[in-house]
Amino acid sequence: DGGITQSPKYLFRKEGQNVTLSCEQNLNHDAMYWYRQDPGQGLRLIYYSQIVNDFQKGDIAEGYSVSREKKESFPLTVTSAQKNPTAFYLCASIRTGNSYNEQFFGPGTRLTVL
């Protein structure tokens, strides 16, 4: 399924805690993305990174942070400032170039706040 993995599959967080979601890809893709999906809704972009050591805010970045120290890895931290973090989180990657290429998704992490 495209060589992009996410862990853990399920994550439970107590209020006030920060948690980090892992995303790794071995596809040699340049760009990586984090989306949030709420029940019955589409995908909303949290953060994206087109090259190592650079990332940009998406539409709903408040309460989240990311890093891109390696090409293969793009971890997402959900901070205590995110007021309603319970959701399904999807990581994706794409090989950039002159034409548009398929965006591959990871299997997702379901985060629940207790």
Added chain:
Amino acid sequence: GENVEQHPSTLSVQEGDSAVIKCTYSDSASNYFPWYKQELGKRPQLIIDIRSNVGEKKDQRIAVTLNKTAKHFSLHITETQPEDSAVYFCAAILSGSARQLTFGSGTQLTVLP
């Protein structure tokens, strides 16, 4: 702002019938339009895409049509089967978006046996 609208939000069809899902976009400079299928609890997977230099693309029972003048594109599934039941998302790369996809809100397709 720039966005992608998708209709209907739910669609039920009898097995063997056709299903059509429509999306409109606001940015006339958009030129890449993929469709993703997401089964319950799973990751979205690309099923077909179209670029703005063509008006239609077909892959077995799935086809996508694009009308750039009207700024809408549609997914057509013929001879539907129960395994086609899923949520379908359209998407577009909007100008000025650094090649990131903007997704429609999704259509829950149910194929009734």
